[in-house]
Amino acid sequence: MKKFISTCLAFSLVMPGVTGNAAFAAESTPTDVPNAIPFKITPETSVSPTNVHNNVYEMTSVPTSASSNTYQLESINILTPLGMAYYNGYVYITQGNNGLSKIDVATQTVTKVVYGSPTSPMHTITADTDGTLYYVVPDKLNNEYSYIKKIKPSSLNQTLTTEQFLAASVDYAHIPASHISSIAMDKNNQLYISLDKGWDLDPGLLRWSNTSKTLTPVSEEASMITAITFDNQGNLYFKTPSPQSYYSYAAGIVKISAADLKGTLPVADEKLISYKQDVLRNEPYNGLLFLSDGTSYFSNGQSLKRVYPESRPIVTLKGYSDAVVQGDIYTDPGIRVIEDEKYSKFDIKVTYSFNGEFVPSLDTSKVGTYTIHYVAVNPAGTASLEKTREVTVKPTPSQxxxxxxxxxxxxxxxxxxxxxxxxxxxxxxxxxxxxxxxxxxxxxxxxxxxxxxxxxxxxxxxxxxxxxxxxxxxxxxxxxxxxxxxxxxxxxxxxxxxxxxxxxxxxxxxxxxxxxxxxxxxxxxxxxxxxxxxxxxxxxxxxxxxxxxxxxxxxxxxxxxxxxxxxxxxxxxxxxxxxxxxxxxxxxxxxxxxxxxxxxxxxxxxxxxxxxxxxxxxxxxxxxxxxxxxxxxxxxxxxxxxxxxxx
Known part of the structure; x- marks a missing residue:
């Protein structure tokens, strides 16, 4: 097992009779992969017609490299998983109305930490380097503020009710922010919070100073954030469904490097790195998590899933199936390939068929429907499942x-x-x-x-x-x-x-x-x-x-x-x-x-x-x-x- 630098846990809690201020995870649009390094390769095509433009296809390698079943949490059945955090061999998972549980990573056994409560659902969670848990409680007297509370791990030796859990906790911070969707501690025990205010475009990623009692925007652009986490190198990741057309980053998972977090805040927009993972486009991200070996997971409220699947390469389409008028130039938007960190180069095979018969190229002078077939093969010889795109060449309009x-x-x-x-x-x-x-x-x-x-x-x-x-x-x-x-x-x-x-x-x-x-x-x-x-x-x-x-x-x-x-x-x-x-x-x-x-x-x-x-x-x-x-x-x-x- 790789050496692990311990991190700290926290989650959010909704108090009875209080709505709108707790950390709720919005449905989002997942995309490429944390810790991946984007690169580009030119696709292989057999014949390319003069009126077809072949874009360079963007690929991403993947950050994680699990070597055993120890870190395969996707097989664990746990009710309504939301916020997640890792500390000292355990994954802590908030479960909304079902309370708080922890998973022993080595044995994959699940232990209840806090019993569920229909009036006090638990959401986001993080921890510091000593294993102290932190969570969010709305300020009932001022809905523009939230409390961050903490509880020592020594208080969690037996299963607690929600009331017992609250009684054993103390105030850590009183933060001038509501709609907190996620919190995370870095390796220096600095608290970061994310906000999800819908289409409110105010900065949604902030760092809290418990000394000066101030919030500092980490990014001016980042908003509508549903989950944040740190990897073992101190890089920060956040999940957002924000449309690419409004921002310098794409909808999905976005990375801010540890080096940039040490510099002047907010981090320049051009330094934000976007990762797209279209295979998970319709799933919400309620929590993000890195284990000690670097494997990454997300929770969707129903199950735990890897941020990227292992095994064969995964091909996803860029752009859309489309139509073009006879004689026009067609631009192929291309594909993305998602793989693990073993491979950074892929053989991309692109072929064409027309009315069910394979042809050497897409010829826009001929009216009909073409199918573009994509297959990615990694250096081990494992091929992806075929991905296809339909392109219809329409006749010249009559009006x-x-x-x-x-x-x-x-x-x-x-x-x-x-x-x-x-x-x-x-x-x-x-x-x-x-x-x-x-x-x-x-x-x-x-x-x-x-x-x-x-x-x-x-x-x-x-x-x-x-x-x-x-x-x-x-x-x-x-x-x-x-x-x-x-x-x-x-x-x-x-x-x-x-x-x-x-x-x-x-x-x-x-x-x-x-x-x-x-x-x-x-x-x-x-x-x-x-x-x-x-x-x-x-x-x-x-x-x-x-x-x-x-x-x-x-x-x-x-x-x-x-x-x-x-x-x-x-x-x-x-x-x-x-x-x-x-x-x-x-x-x-x-x-x-x-x-x-x-x-x-x-x-x-x-x-x-x-x-x-x-x-x-x-x-x-x-x-x-x-x-x-x-x-x-x-x-x-x-x-x-x-x-x-x-x-």
Whole structure:
């Protein structure tokens, strides 16, 4: 057995008649593995088509290395296991209404320590280096505070009732915090607490100083935490279901190293290490535990489970099964492999089948359903169970509303085509400048440029566009350069384009001016929607540009919100897609009537707001009067589609 550095025990207790302040474990989303070291390998594939992008697959090795059945607690039948802690050969487990028990790790026998009570359920538990138990009791007189109590191990020689247990305990700390979900002692007997306040995004991981009587945030980002623990090296782990989109770490188990805990708090967000374990995604984590040999367990309220299963490699999918339109580029999100610390490299076999027959690659030119098959093999030759992903290649849509397009920023149309810009991010290979034929619905990529913003087409078919990181700039590419049928690279596009700077250097230096929308009226005058970025808010102004270099601007109106895209209806009214940033994030569409455009500027209070149409970026009108908007359809997938705009 490896040498073990003893740690200390604690749990939380709900007092009769008190609710909402004890340490309740929320249902959570488990993910990769404590103590694992993330690494990357490139998957092996037999044949890779030119229009399939193979991502590097992320792997994680696993921290534990049990060598005997001594540390296999998953076979023990124990009622409602919640909080867990290890000390001197025993695992202490709180059981809610069923009290507190301890497991002799060597013999796997279970002994009742505290009888259960229907009015005082026990939850989280930890211990110091002397084996003293600590637990949480709500302050009945002030629900913003909680008591941390402790009890010496010498008081636990016989089974106690809840009342006897409380009577034998003494106060350790009076902490200005409620909703304590878990507590843990480090090797220096410093107390850490976690909070689970639902969607309250205040720091949820804190260190208590019993000398200064203060709480210090360990991480500014960490919130909604359901369990915390330390491993034998002093690294801290916490479990959270927080969505990855809001944080620098992913939902699941997150590690903060012992070295970082010794430094300045809070620990920088980029130093938090996330581990994902999708096979346990729907299970709650009520407690986390490391044994002396480093094996790690979690409790889910029904049983004890290893944080990772042993034996064969486990393959889990990244991303989703998905659909792609015929001719588009498909990006394989890849897989994760979870294994033990013996192995850090795996042979990844990726094969494809189409309509039940194996094929050399995924070819998006053929309509149908493909299956991607993944198998991971460790150096011992043990293969994982096969994991599969379905990818449906759909035929070209018959109407605009059937298109499912990722990340539309801006749209504009002439009599022949709908033009749109499509932004880039890590899992969108179909970025750039596109046109969709209004006759055939065929989509054509005009340019592969990853930071394109607004687009507008003039009467000659020339395209005007902007780029995200280039303030106060409008670019024009003539129609003749877009007829080859082959997509231009970003460099080719810029070499063929002319640059205009509509605002003076003085105007542009006052505040960043980002042009989010462009549009031409029937007289050939160019309109621009310009976002003005202040310190605490974003406003916008709509201007009419004239002159040979589009450098003469006339204010049309000013809006108290950010503008995204705009277009003229066949009746000559100007519609502007907007969103308030930083506070409400409310989306609206403003209308400036043709009559109002004859007398400028127009006060924003006199503009008409159309009911929210679920559009959030692009807006365009066809010659027949039909209006369309682009909408975020699935936030997690970051996809958008095209909807009719009933104006």
């Amino acid at each position: 605009l509303t059937d298109w499912y397009i990722t990340g539309i920023n801006s749209m504009d149309a002439d009599s022949q085509n709908l033009y749109l810009t499509n932004y880039s991010y890590k899992d969108n290979p179909n970025y750039g400048l596109y046109k969709i034929s209004l006759q055939t619905m065929q989509k054509t990529r005009l340019a592969a440029i990853n930071d394109i913003g607004a687009v507008a087409v003039n009467a000659s078919g020339d395209l005007f566009f902007t780029r995200y990181d280039m303030d106060n700039m409008i670019f024009k590419i003539e129609a003749k350069h877009l007829q080859s049928g082959k997509a231009l690279t970003a460099d080719q596009l810029m070499k063929l384009s002319r640059t205009y700077m509509p605002f003076t250097a003085k105007e542009a230096s006052a505040a960043p001016l980002k042009i989010n929308g462009l549009e031409f009226d029937k007289q050939g005058r160019l309109y621009a929607a310009v976002n003005v970025y202040g310190k605490t808010s974003v406003t916008s102004k709509i201007v009419r540009l004239t002159g040979n270099d589009w450098n003469k601007s006339t204010l049309v109106t000013e809006l108290p919100v950010s503008s995204n895209d705009m277009d003229f209806s066949p009746a000559g009214d100007l519609y502007i897609s907007t969103q308030e940033l930083y506070t409400t994030w409310k989306k609206d569409t403003y209308k400036v009537t043709l009559q109002q455009l004859n007398t400028l500027p127009v006060l924003s209070d006199s503009l008409t707001k159309t009911p929210y149409t679920e559009g959030d970026k692009g807006i365009a009108f066809l010659a027949d009067g039909t209006g369309y908007v682009s909408r975020t359809d699935d936030f997690e997938k970051r996809k958008q589609t095209i909807l009719k705009f009933n104006y």
